[in-house]
Amino acid sequence: MPGRQTVLGWLADKDNEGFRTRYAYAREAQADLYAEECIEIADTPVLGTKTVSREWGEEVTEADMIEHRRLQVLTRQWYASKLAPKKYGDKLQADLNHSGTVQVVKLNNEPAPEMPE
Incomplete structure (x- = not known):
């Protein structure tokens, strides 16, 4: 197996x-996995033991x-x-990207302000 730097x-x-191209495909397949x-x-419950120290002893x-499974899912x-942002990333980013045009309309007799480039 080659090293990371390689x-x-x-x-x-x-x-x-x-x-x-093959690397990108493999990463997307990893995201699907x-x-x-x-x-x-x-969907799979995992029974375990949780020990909590109390003043009067251990409970x-x-x-x-459930906390452990939730962490596994969120991770x-x-x-x-991160591996496949278009497929599994937040959809909010797509809404923030502007792909149209902007038209400045003059509403009174004052000149429109200069827009920085």
């Missing part, structure tokens, strides 16, 4: 377009480890959004 070098090499794992983790509870969601 792979980064291959990605930076202008003659390695095919490698970059994490999304599928989120569903599996959310031991056996139950579903995979976050990472998938």
Whole structure:
């Protein structure tokens, strides 16, 4: 298995377009895998023991480890959004990008202000 620096070098090499394409495909497939794992983790209860120290002693509870599973799901969601932002990222970014034109209309006899470029 090549080291991280080697792979980064291959990605930076202008003659390695095919490698970059395969790498991007692999990363998107990895994001899909994490999304599928989120569903599996959310649907599979995991029983465990939680111990809490109290003034009078320790309280031991056996139950579903919901906090741990929630962390697993959120971590995979976050990472998938970084690997494939168009597919799993926040959709708010698409709404913020302006792709149209802006028209300045003069409402009175005063000249319109100069717009910086």
